[in-house]
């Protein structure tokens with residue numbers, strides 16, 4: 001499978017329709033900032049780099065068109081005809097990655113303000129499962145802070161009047177800014193201490209909510225170096241090199257995190273977390289992973305992505 005980004009397989013199904021392009025233009029004309037439009041698309045289940053490319057392509061194409069000055073949204077061409085030249089990409093070089101201090105095989109680690117259990121490790125893919133990373137109260141508080149913002153994002157997207165944006169969504173999501181509140185700041189510092197990676201290199205926490213039947217198709221979290229839009233994304237701190245998925249509740253059944261190349265299934269337990277790192281944006285890291293369908297109950301997770309450099 002080709003390397004892809006946070007919703008790799010999903011992105012294959014995420015066709016950028018004329019209706020979506022029209023909606024993007026309408027948002028821009030209504031004075032919405034591109035970052036808010038991007039956040040709304042992500043909350044509706046759009047893969048981050050698919051959404052960024054859709055935004056960039058649509059707005060660039062629109063500005064270049066004679067109708068750009070017209071006050072009302074204008075239909076745009078249904079398909080992009082520009083061919084982007086592709087060349088064979090060399091296999092990327094390995095880079096430094098976050099890594100917990102596991103020399104001596106400790107059963108617990110001190111994460112600055114809390115003791116965390118080491119429950120399972122794997123070398124390839126590099127995976128470490130932690131127990132008790134968050135307290136029950138922290139999980140509940142994160143869900144409470146995230147919930148209203150998910151609802152608001154959905155309303156914005158519903159303005160499209162079309163179903164294209166929502167059809168691909170299998171979970172709802174939102175992003176916090178880094179250190180947006182005391183709780184995020186505390187959790188971000190704990191992560192940085194646990195995996196020995198600067199807090200500045202972290203993206204803001206993402207919260208996802210899966211209802212019964214919802215899932216996250218297997219994907220890679222790194223950005224595909226062969227995508228034309230990746231250069232723009234990498235300008236904000238380089239590649240992603242590590243992920244921590246924190247379980248904010250315990251679904252009744254299903255909803256684990258799967259690593260299909262390794263045959264691994266991490267059961268979702270409230271407060272636990274699964275860490276994995278990838279030293280190259282390449283499938284050789286075997287970090288293909290997904291959120292298995294929720295069979296009963298619902299599932300809430302918070303995800304922290306770590307970049308090579310400072311995330312700005």
Ligand SMILES: O=C(O)CCC(=O)C(=O)O
Nearest residue numbers: 245256257290291301303
């Ligand atoms: O929900 C899960 O178990 C996985 C989430 C995930 O892969 C992500 O947020 O990138």
Ligand SMILES: [Fe+2]
Nearest residue numbers: 006220221289
């Ligand atoms: Fe992921």
